[in-house]
Amino acid sequence: MGLVDAQPAAGRPLMQVSDLGVTFQTSRGSVRAVSGVSFEVRESEVFALVGESGCGKSTTALAVMRLVPPPGRIDSGQVVFDGVPLLDLDEDAMARVRGKQISMIFQNPLVALNPVYRSAAQIEEALLLDQIPRDRAWKLAVGVMGDVKIPDAPERALSYPHELSGGMRQRVMTGMMISRSPRLLIADEPTTALDVTIQAQVLELLMDIRRRTKMSIMIITHDFGIVAETADRIAVMYAGGIVEQGGVLEVFEQSGHPYTRLLMRALPRLTKEEGRLETIAGHVPNLVELPSGCTFHPRCPLKRDACLIERPTVREVSPGHFVTCHYPEV
Amino acid sequence: MQSRDASDLVVLDRAQKHFVITKGLIRRSHRAIRAVDDVSLSIHRGETFGLVGESGSGKTTLARLIPRLTRLTGGRVSFDGRDIDTVGGSELTRIRRRMGIVFQDPASSLSPRATVRGSVIRPLQLQGAGAREAAGRLLETVELVNLGPELLERYPHQLSGGQQQRASIARAIILRPELLILDEPTSALDVSVQAQILNLLLELQREFGLTYLFITHNLSVVRYMSDRIGVMYLGKLVEVGPAAELYARPLHPYTAALLSASPPQTPRLRQRRKFALAGDPPSLIDPPAGCHLHPRCAFTRDICRQERPALRAIGLARFVACHFAEQLALQVGD
Amino acid sequence: MKLPAQLRPVLRNPQFVAGVILLLVVLFSALGADMIAPKSFEEMDIPSSLAPPSRQYPLGTDHYGRCIFSRVVYGSRIALRVGLIVVTIETVIGVSLGLLAGYYGGRVDRVISFVTDLTWALPPIVLALAIVTALGPSLNNVVIAIALVSWAGYSRLIRSKAQSLKNMPYVEAARALGESDFSIMFRYILPNTYGLIIVLATLSVPAAILSTTALSFLGLGSQPPAPDWGVILNEGIAYMHSAPWISIFPGLALVCTALGFNLLGEGLRDLLDPRMKV
Numbered sequence: 001m002g003l004v005d006a007q008p009a010a011g012r013p014l015m016q017v018s019d020l021g022v023t024f025q026t027s028r029g030s031v032r033a034v035s036g037v038s039f040e041v042r043e044s045e046v047f048a049l050v051g052e053s054g055c056g057k058s059t060t061a062l063a064v065m066r067l068v069p070p071p072g073r074i075d076s077g078q079v080v081f082d083g084v085p086l087l088d089l090d091e092d093a094m095a096r097v098r099g100k101q102i103s104m105i106f107q108n109p110l111v112a113l114n115p116v117y118r119s120a121a122q123i124e125e126a127l128l129l130d131q132i133p134r135d136r137a138w139k140l141a142v143g144v145m146g147d148v149k150i151p152d153a154p155e156r157a158l159s160y161p162h163e164l165s166g167g168m169r170q171r172v173m174t175g176m177m178i179s180r181s182p183r184l185l186i187a188d189e190p191t192t193a194l195d196v197t198i199q200a201q202v203l204e205l206l207m208d209i210r211r212r213t214k215m216s217i218m219i220i221t222h223d224f225g226i227v228a229e230t231a232d233r234i235a236v237m238y239a240g241g242i243v244e245q246g247g248v249l250e251v252f253e254q255s256g257h258p259y260t261r262l263l264m265r266a267l268p269r270l271t272k273e274e275g276r277l278e279t280i281a282g283h284v285p286n287l288v289e290l291p292s293g294c295t296f297h298p299r300c301p302l303k304r305d306a307c308l309i310e311r312p313t314v315r316e317v318s319p320g321h322f323v324t325c326h327y328p329e330v
Numbered sequence: 331m332q333s334r335d336a337s338d339l340v341v342l343d344r345a346q347k348h349f350v351i352t353k354g355l356i357r358r359s360h361r362a363i364r365a366v367d368d369v370s371l372s373i374h375r376g377e378t379f380g381l382v383g384e385s386g387s388g389k390t391t392l393a394r395l396i397p398r399l400t401r402l403t404g405g406r407v408s409f410d411g412r413d414i415d416t417v418g419g420s421e422l423t424r425i426r427r428r429m430g431i432v433f434q435d436p437a438s439s440l441s442p443r444a445t446v447r448g449s450v451i452r453p454l455q456l457q458g459a460g461a462r463e464a465a466g467r468l469l470e471t472v473e474l475v476n477l478g479p480e481l482l483e484r485y486p487h488q489l490s491g492g493q494q495q496r497a498s499i500a501r502a503i504i505l506r507p508e509l510l511i512l513d514e515p516t517s518a519l520d521v522s523v524q525a526q527i528l529n530l531l532l533e534l535q536r537e538f539g540l541t542y543l544f545i546t547h548n549l550s551v552v553r554y555m556s557d558r559i560g561v562m563y564l565g566k567l568v569e570v571g572p573a574a575e576l577y578a579r580p581l582h583p584y585t586a587a588l589l590s591a592s593p594p595q596t597p598r599l600r601q602r603r604k605f606a607l608a609g610d611p612p613s614l615i616d617p618p619a620g621c622h623l624h625p626r627c628a629f630t631r632d633i634c635r636q637e638r639p640a641l642r643a644i645g646l647a648r649f650v651a652c653h654f655a656e657q658l659a660l661q662v663g664d
Numbered sequence: 665m666k667l668p669a670q671l672r673p674v675l676r677n678p679q680f681v682a683g684v685i686l687l688l689v690v691l692f693s694a695l696g697a698d699m700i701a702p703k704s705f706e707e708m709d710i711p712s713s714l715a716p717p718s719r720q721y722p723l724g725t726d727h728y729g730r731c732i733f734s735r736v737v738y739g740s741r742i743a744l745r746v747g748l749i750v751v752t753i754e755t756v757i758g759v760s761l762g763l764l765a766g767y768y769g770g771r772v773d774r775v776i777s778f779v780t781d782l783t784w785a786l787p788p789i790v791l792a793l794a795i796v797t798a799l800g801p802s803l804n805n806v807v808i809a810i811a812l813v814s815w816a817g818y819s820r821l822i823r824s825k826a827q828s829l830k831n832m833p834y835v836e837a838a839r840a841l842g843e844s845d846f847s848i849m850f851r852y853i854l855p856n857t858y859g860l861i862i863v864l865a866t867l868s869v870p871a872a873i874l875s876t877t878a879l880s881f882l883g884l885g886s887q888p889p890a891p892d893w894g895v896i897l898n899e900g901i902a903y904m905h906s907a908p909w910i911s912i913f914p915g916l917a918l919v920c921t922a923l924g925f926n927l928l929g930e931g932l933r934d935l936l937d938p939r940m941k942v
Contacts, residue, residue: 053520195384195611196384196588197587198610199591201606224521225592227597228593228596228597229594229597248597266521266525269595270554271553271554272555277528277529277554278525279522279525394836399836426841429840431837441852441855449834452841452843453841456841456843501837
C-alpha cells in the first residue's frame with residue numbers, strides 16, 4: 001500500500017465524462033458554467049473535484065445526474081456510466097439510474113431530509129423503490145442506520161430530522177443514499193456545514209463505506225484539506241474547466257498548472273514568521289465573457305503571448321497526470 | 331495570567347455569561363445556558379491571540395463581552411485597566427472607539443442601504459470629525475486596505491466577498507483602534523481571497539502595532555496568524571499556550587482531537603496519529619458533570635467524571651484544564 | 665441604480681401591467697376631473713332625471729338628473745385622497761410601534777404587542793363605527809377611525825422584520841461604534857424594511873378605500889351631495905331596478921381601483937420582496 005488506502009491507479013473506469021458543457025441562458029446572456037470537462041471515475045476510488053466558488057464543480061456533479069436546474073442545459077459531451085451513455089437515456093431510464101447506480105449527498109442535510117418523516121422512514125422510502133416489502137424495509141433501514149454508525153440505531157430510527165445533530169443528519173442522508181448500494185456516491189460539500197471533529201467522523205464514515213462496499217466516491221469540495229485527507233485522484237477546476245487532474249500526490253507535490261501551484265501556496269501552512277501567503281492577482285472571470293485563449297491568463301504570472309490567443313490543450317505531463325496549460329511545469 | 335500587567339490590553343477574570351431560558355407555561359423552570367463559563371485570560375498588547383473552538387464553544391459570545399455588546403453575568407472584563415461592565419455610557423463609547431470588530435459574513439456586515447463610503451466614514455462622523463478631515467482619513471484608510479477609491483460609491487451587493495471584507499476592515503480601523511476583534515474573518519471566503527485578507531491583516535498589525543483577538547475554527551489559519559492560542563470547549567477555556575508549542579505538543583485531549591481532526595495539508599499526513607472524540611458535543615444546558623469532555627474523551631478515568639479540572643499553569647506560558655495533562659503524550663505529528 | 669434591468673421581469677408580468685394601467689386611468693381622472701367631466705358633480709337637470717346612458721350623459725343620470733359619469737370621475741379624487749391619507753397614518757403608527765417593539769423587545773414589546781393584538785382581534789368596521797358614532801359623521805372622522813383600527817398588520821410585520829434585522833452583523837457593528845438606539849432604528853433597520861412597507865402600503869389602499877366607502881354608504885362618512893362612491897351607491901339603491909346604472913358604475917370604479925392597487929402590490933412584491941432579495 002502506497003498512500004494509506006489509495007487504490008491502484010489502474011482501477012477499471014466506472015464513469016467517463018467527456019467534453020461536458022453546461023450553459024445557463026439568462027437575461028444577461030448565456031453563462032458557460034461548465035465547458036469541455038472530461039474526467040473519469042474509477043471503480044472503488046475516491047475522486048475529488050476541487051475548486052473555488054463559481055468554478056462549476058457543483059454544476060458538473062448535477063450534470064452527471066442530469067439534474068441541472070433550468071435555465072441550465074447540458075449542451076455538449078457525454079457521460080458514460082458502466083458502458084451506458086447517460087445523456088442518451090430517456091427520463092424513465094435515467095430515473096432508474098439515480099439512487100440505484102449513482103446517488104448524491106448534499107451540503108445541508110436538513111433541507112434534503114423530509115422534516116415530517118422519522119429518520120428510518122427516509123431510508124425506508126428509498127428501499128421501497130426496490131420493491132422490498134414494507135415489513136422488511138423498516139428492519140433493513142434500521143440496519144443501514146447501524147451501517148452509517150448511528151449509535152442506538154433502533155431508538156434514533158424514530159427521531160425526526162430536527163431532533164438530530166448536524167453530524168447525525170448527514171449520517172441519515174448518507175444512509176438513505178447508500179441503502180440501495182449504488183456504485184457511485186457523489187458527495188457535494190458533504191461536511192461544509194459541520195464542525196471539525198464531526199467533519200472528521202463523517203469523512204471517516206465515507207472512507208469506511210468505500211472500504212466495505214467498494215463503492216466509488218466523487219467528492220465535490222473547495223477544501224484542499226479534505227482532498228488531502230480522502231482522495232485518490234483529483235481534478236482542479238477553474239472558470240468552468242478542468243485545469244489539472246491526476247493522482248493526489250502528483251497534483252499536490254508536482255502541480256503542473258500555475259493556478260494549482262498558487263492555490264497550494266495560498267493555503268496557510270506554518271506560522272506568519274515563515275513569510276507571506278501567495279495571492280492570486282485579479283478576480284475570477286465573469287462566465288458570460290470568458291477571457292480569450294487560456295481562461296487563467298489575466299491572472300497568471302507566467303503568461304506568454306500564446307496564452308492570450310490560443311486555448312491550451314490537455315497535456316499528459318506524466319502517466320495519468322494531465323495539465324491544461326501551454327507551458328506546464330513538470 | 332490573572333496577574334495585572336501593564337502589557338495586558340484585555341483581561342478577562344472569571345468572566346461568565348449565562349443565558350437564562352424559561353420553559354413551560356405553568357410549571358416554569360429556569361435553566362442557564364453557560365455560553366461562557368468562568369473564563370480567565372489576558373491578551374497582551376501587540377499580540378495576536380487566537381481563539382479556537384467548535385460551534386457552541388462560546389468563542390463568539392466571549393468576543394462580544396469585550397465591547398459589551400452583551401453584558402456579563404459574572405466575573406470581570408477590563409480593557410486597558412478599565413472595567414468594561416461598570417463604566418458609564420460616554421466612557422463606554424470612548425473605550426469602544428479603541429476597538430474594531432470584523433464579522434464572519436462580509437455580505438451582512440455592511441448596511442445594504444449604505445454605500446461603502448457611508449459605512450466606512452460613519453465612525454468618524456459619530457466622533458464628530460470635520461468633513462474635510464473625515465474625507466482625508468477615509469481615502470487614506472481605503473488605500474491601506476487596498477480598496478480602490480472607485481468602489482466607494484458602490485453598495486455592498488455590488489462588491490465581491492473579498493471587497494466587502496476589505497470595506498469592513500476599513501470601517502473597523504478608521505478610528506485607528508488598538509484592538510481588532512476578528513470573528514471568523516475569512517471563513518466565508520475562497521482560499522485565494524483568504525490569503526489576501528490574512529496578508530492584509532498582518533500588514534496592518536505591523537504598521538499600527540494592533541492587538542488582535544482572532545476567532546476561528548480553522549486550525550491552519552489560526553496557527554498562521556497567532557502568537558498565543560486559547561482553545562474553548564462548551565463555554566470553558568481548556569488550554570492556552572504559545573501557538574508553536576500548542577501545535578507541537580497539545581496538553582489537553584480536546585486540543586489534540588481538534589488538531590488531528592482538522593484536515594491535513596498534504597496527503598502524506600493521512601496516517602498521522604488521530605485522537606478521535608466519541609459522539610456529538612453535549613448540550614450546553616446540561617453539561618456533563620466533572621470534566622465536560624469526559625463522555626467523549628479516550629483517556630477518561632473516575633476523577634474526570636467527578637471533579638472539574640481547573641485551568642492550571644504548566645511551565646511558564648502554558649495553561650491547561652485536564653487532570654492528566656502531564657501524563658498524556660498527545661503529539662499529533664506534523 | 666440599474667432599475668431598468670430589475671424592472672424587466674415585472675414588465676413582462678401581465679397582471680402588474682394591468683394594475684398599472686387601471687391605476688393610471690384612476691389617477692388621470694382624479695387629476696384631470698375638471699377637464700374630463702362634462703358637467704359639475706352637483707349640477708342638476710331635473711327633466712332628465714333617471715335617464716339611461718346616452719350621448720349627453722354617458723353613464724346616465726340620477727334622481728336629480730346629475731351626470732353619473734361626472735360624479736364617478738370626481739369621486740375618484742375622494743377615493744384616492746382617502747386611500748392615501750389612511751395608509752399614511754396607519755403606516756406611521758404601525759411602523760413606529762413595530763420598530764420599537766421589535767428593536768427593544770422585553771417589556772416594550774409586551775405592551776405594544778398586547779395593544780396590537782387587541783386592535784387586531786376587534787372587527788375593524790365595528791370599531792370604526794363606534795369611533796365615528798362618538799366623533800360624529802364626517803369623512804375626516806371616518807378616515808381617522810379607519811386608520812386607528814388598521815395599523816396592526818404593519819406593526820406585526822415590521823416588528824418581526826426588526827427582530828431579525830437587529831441581530832444582523834451590521835447592526836452589531838453599529839452598536840459597537842456607539843450609534844444611538846434611535847439612529848440604529850432609523851438609519852440601519854428602517855431603510856431595510858422599505859420594500860416591505862411599500863408592498864404592504866400598496867396592498868392596504870384597497871382595504872382603506874373599501875372601508876371608507878362602506879361607512880359613507882352607511883351615511884357616516886361623506887355627506888351628500890359629495891360625489892363619494894359610497895354616497896352615490898347609497899343613493900342608487902332605491903332605483904336599483906329602474907335605474908341600475910346609478911349603482912353599477914361607481915361600484916365598477918371601486919372594483920377597478922381596488923383591483924389596480926392589488927395587482928400593483930403583487931407586482932411590487934415580486935420586485936421588492938425582501939425574502940427574494942436579501
